Amino acid sequence: MVIQELQLEYLDDFYLLFEDLMHEGYANFPVELREYFLARDYSKKNIMLWLERNFRKIFLAMVDGEIVGFIVGDNTYGGVGFVSWLGIKPNMRKRGIGTQLLKAYEDYIITLGAHLLELYASDDVKPFYEKYGMHEIGRRNNGYFGQKNVIMDKPLGQWNSDNIRIVEHNS
Ligand SMILES: CC(C)(COP(=O)(O)OP(=O)(O)OC[C@H]1O[C@@H](n2cnc3c(N)ncnc32)[C@H](O)[C@@H]1OP(=O)(O)O)[C@@H](O)C(=O)NCCC(=O)NCCS
Numbered sequence: 001m002v003i004q005e006l007q008l009e010y011l012d013d014f015y016l017l018f019e020d021l022m023h024e025g026y027a028n029f030p031v032e033l034r035e036y037f038l039a040r041d042y043s044k045k046n047i048m049l050w051l052e053r054n055f056r057k058i059f060l061a062m063v064d065g066e067i068v069g070f071i072v073g074d075n076t077y078g079g080v081g082f083v084s085w086l087g088i089k090p091n092m093r094k095r096g097i098g099t100q101l102l103k104a105y106e107d108y109i110i111t112l113g114a115h116l117l118e119l120y121a122s123d124d125v126k127p128f129y130e131k132y133g134m135h136e137i138g139r140r141n142n143g144y145f146g147q148k149n150v151i152m153d154k155p156l157g158q159w160n161s162d163n164i165r166i167v168e169h170n171s
Helices: 008-023 031-039 044-053 097-111 126-131
Strands: 002-005 056-063 066-074 080-088 116-121 135-140 149-155
Touching: 002 097, 008 031, 008 044, 008 056, 008 066, 008 080, 044 056, 056 097, 066 097, 080 097, 097 116, 116 126, 126 149
Parallel strands: 080 116
Antiparallel strands: 002 056, 056 066, 066 080, 116 149, 135 149
């Protein structure tokens, strides 16, 4: 198994798995919300724009050239890296792949000076994230899109004030 960053050449294959998981893996969401995500916020076109503009970071888990899992996160804001999606093909679960994808994203945001990893989970996957060292810090019963958000984080270090150092430009 290798972990690599999503490049445009793998976008179609990535999106096929993303769509599959939207129908199966994220089935806790109401069907109309999942359809909305695929048609709008997480359309293939939007994901292509993210790649072109480096708006999000997506890592893939590959086995024999096939994508078996992915993680989608941002490029940190204020030292916090936020994971929006993590998904593993059903027949490849419980082999440590989800853990390795989280680690790849964590290593990436540490290079950006992050001090915190954050995500919103559901109760059924909370134990998986706890095994990774994350903790519930609170929950909303009526959060984004009216959904329950189990808010979890993992401290990675201290806030680095160099992150807000003003860079002088020669202009
Ligand atoms: C949740 C998910 C990402 C976990 O990925 P995975 O590759 O199966 O997880 P790992 O193999 O790295 O599991 C690490 C540990 O967590 C445990 N674990 C995995 N999923 C679990 C779950 N749903 N509940 C409880 N424990 C779980 C594993 O048994 C393993 O424990 P061990 O170290 O004692 O053996 C995967 O099941 C998935 O894609 N689910 C559908 C989509 C989803 O729910 N994504 C998360 C949205 S917030």
